Amino acid sequence: MTSTDTVRITVEGDTPYDVLIGRGLLGELRDLLGPKVAKVLVVHPRALRSTGEAVRDDLVSQGLEAVLAEVPDGEEAKSAEVAAFCWTVLGQSDFTRSDAVVGVGGGAVTDLAGFVAATWLRGVRVVQVPTTLLAMVDAAVGGKTGINTAEGKNLVGSFHPPAGVLCDLDALDTLPPHDLRAGLAEVVKCGFIADPRILELVEQDVAAATDPHSPVLAELVERAVRVKARVVSEDLKESDLREILNYGHTFAHAVELVERYQWRHGAAVSVGLVYVAELARMAGRLSAADADRHRSVLQSLGLPTTYRGDRWPQLLDAMKRDKKSRGSLLRFVVLDGIGRPSRLEGPDPAMLQAAYAEVSAD
Numbered sequence: 001m002t003s004t005d006t007v008r009i010t011v012e013g014d015t016p017y018d019v020l021i022g023r024g025l026l027g028e029l030r031d032l033l034g035p036k037v038a039k040v041l042v043v044h045p046r047a048l049r050s051t052g053e054a055v056r057d058d059l060v061s062q063g064l065e066a067v068l069a070e071v072p073d074g075e076e077a078k079s080a081e082v083a084a085f086c087w088t089v090l091g092q093s094d095f096t097r098s099d100a101v102v103g104v105g106g107g108a109v110t111d112l113a114g115f116v117a118a119t120w121l122r123g124v125r126v127v128q129v130p131t132t133l134l135a136m137v138d139a140a141v142g143g144k145t146g147i148n149t150a151e152g153k154n155l156v157g158s159f160h161p162p163a164g165v166l167c168d169l170d171a172l173d174t175l176p177p178h179d180l181r182a183g184l185a186e187v188v189k190c191g192f193i194a195d196p197r198i199l200e201l202v203e204q205d206v207a208a209a210t211d212p213h214s215p216v217l218a219e220l221v222e223r224a225v226r227v228k229a230r231v232v233s234e235d236l237k238e239s240d241l242r243e244i245l246n247y248g249h250t251f252a253h254a255v256e257l258v259e260r261y262q263w264r265h266g267a268a269v270s271v272g273l274v275y276v277a278e279l280a281r282m283a284g285r286l287s288a289a290d291a292d293r294h295r296s297v298l299q300s301l302g303l304p305t306t307y308r309g310d311r312w313p314q315l316l317d318a319m320k321r322d323k324k325s326r327g328s329l330l331r332f333v334v335l336d337g338i339g340r341p342s343r344l345e346g347p348d349p350a351m352l353q354a355a356y357a358e359v360s361a362d
C-alpha cells in the first residue's frame with residue numbers, strides 16, 4: 001500500500017461489509033452508513049471529544065441528524081451503566097430502526113457502540129471508526145460486541161457485524177506509543193496463527209513496525225485485517241475456526257480481570273501468548289524454538305512477556321469462565337507449529353501451573 005492508496009477488504013457473510021484502510025478516509029463515512037439512515041448516534045470517548053464533534057459536524061453538513069454520546073475512556077466504557085446511558089440518549093432522540101450508531105475510538109468504544117447498536121430495537125446498523133491500532137486490526141472488525149461484568153471480560157454481548165469499518169491511519173498520529181504497541185500484540189497474534197510474514201516484517205525492522213507513518217506498519221495492518229476477515233467470513237459465531245483469533249486470550253482476559261483492567265488488553269494478550277506457547281511446549285505440541293520466538297518478537301516490540309502478580313488461584317478461577325470452556329473443561333487454542341493452530345482440551349492442572357511459573361519467572 002502506498003501512502004495514497006486505500007485498501008478495501010470485504011468480510012463475507014449474510015451481510016457482507018467492507019473494511020477500508022488508508023488515510024483521510026472520513027469522507028467515506030456517509031457512504032458506509034447507507035442511503036436510508038437519517039439519524040446517527042456518534043459514540044466517542046472523553047479523550048476524543050474533538051474527533052467525535054468533527055464526525056458529527058461532517059454528518060450534519062451532509063443533511064443527517066447526528067447526536068453525540070460521550071463515554072469514559074478505556075475499559076470503563078464497557079459497562080452496563082454506560083450502555084444504559086447510550087440507550088437513554090437513543091430513546092430521548094427518538095432513534096428508529098432506520099437510524100444508526102457510529103463508534104469512534106479504541107476497541108473499548110467500538111465494542112460498546114456495537115453492543116448498543118445490537119441491542120437498540122433488537123439491532124440497528126453500526127459503522128465503526130477505529131482510532132487505535134488495536135481497534136483497526138481487531139476490535140472494530142468481525143462483529144464481536146460486548147461489555148464486561150464483575151465476573152469477567154466481555155461476558156455480555158452479541159455477534160453484530162458492522163455495516164462498514166473505516167481504518168484511517170492518520171488517527172495513529174496522536175496514539176501514545178504504549179497503545180500502539182498494545183495493538184501490535186494482536187498483529188503478532190495473527191502472525192503466529194495464520195501469517196508468518198507478519199513475524200518476519202517485525203523481526204526485520206522493528207523501528208518501521210512501530211512507526212505510524214511507515215509502509216511497514218500499513219502492511220502489518222492490512223495483513224492482520226486480512227487474517228481476521230478471512231476467519232470471520234467463514235465462522236462469524238465462533239463455532240470452530242474463529243476460536244483461533246482467541247489465541248493467547250484465556251490467560252490474557254484472566255490477567256485483565258485480576259488486575260482490575262489496569263493492564264492494557266494488548267499487553268495482557270502479549271503475556272497470554274507467551275503463557276500459551278509455554279503450555280504448548282510442555283504438552284509436546286510446540287518446539288522450544290517456536291515458543292521462544294513468541295518471547296523474542298514480543299520483547300522486541302517492548303511488550304510484556306512476564307506477569308508477576310503472584311495470583312495463580314484467582315487467574316485459574318477467571319480462566320474457567322473463558323468462553324471456550326465447556327463445562328469444567330478448560331480449552332486453549334495452541335499451536336502445533338507456526339501458522340498451525342489447534343486445540344488443547346483439559347490440560348493437566350500441574351501443567352497449567354508450570355506454564356504460569358514460566359511466565360512469572362525472570
Ligand SMILES: NC(=O)c1ccc[n+]([C@@H]2O[C@H](COP(=O)([O-])OP(=O)(O)OC[C@H]3O[C@@H](n4cnc5c(N)ncnc54)[C@H](O)[C@@H]3O)[C@@H](O)[C@H]2O)c1
Nearest residue numbers: 045047073074106107108131132134138139144174175265
Ligand atoms: N470485539 C473484538 O473482536 C475485540 C478484539 C480485540 C480487542 N477488543 C477489545 O478492545 C479493547 C481494547 O482496545 P484498545 O486497545 O483500542 O483500547 P481502548 O479502547 O481502551 O483505547 C486506549 C486509549 O486510547 C485512547 N485513544 C483512542 N484513540 C486514540 C487516538 N487516536 N489518539 C489518542 N488516544 C486515543 C482511548 O481514549 C483510551 O484511553 C478491549 O476492551 C478489548 O477487549 C475487542
Ligand SMILES: O=C(O)C(=O)C[C@@H](O)[C@H](O)[C@H](O)COP(=O)(O)O
Nearest residue numbers: 138142144153154242245246249323
Ligand atoms: O474476534 C475474535 O473472535 C477474537 O477472539 C479477537 C480477540 O482479539 C478479542 O479480544 C475478542 O474480544 C475476545 O473475545 P472473547 O470472545 O474471548 O470475549
Ligand SMILES: [Zn+2]
Nearest residue numbers: 186249265269
Ligand atoms: Zn484481543
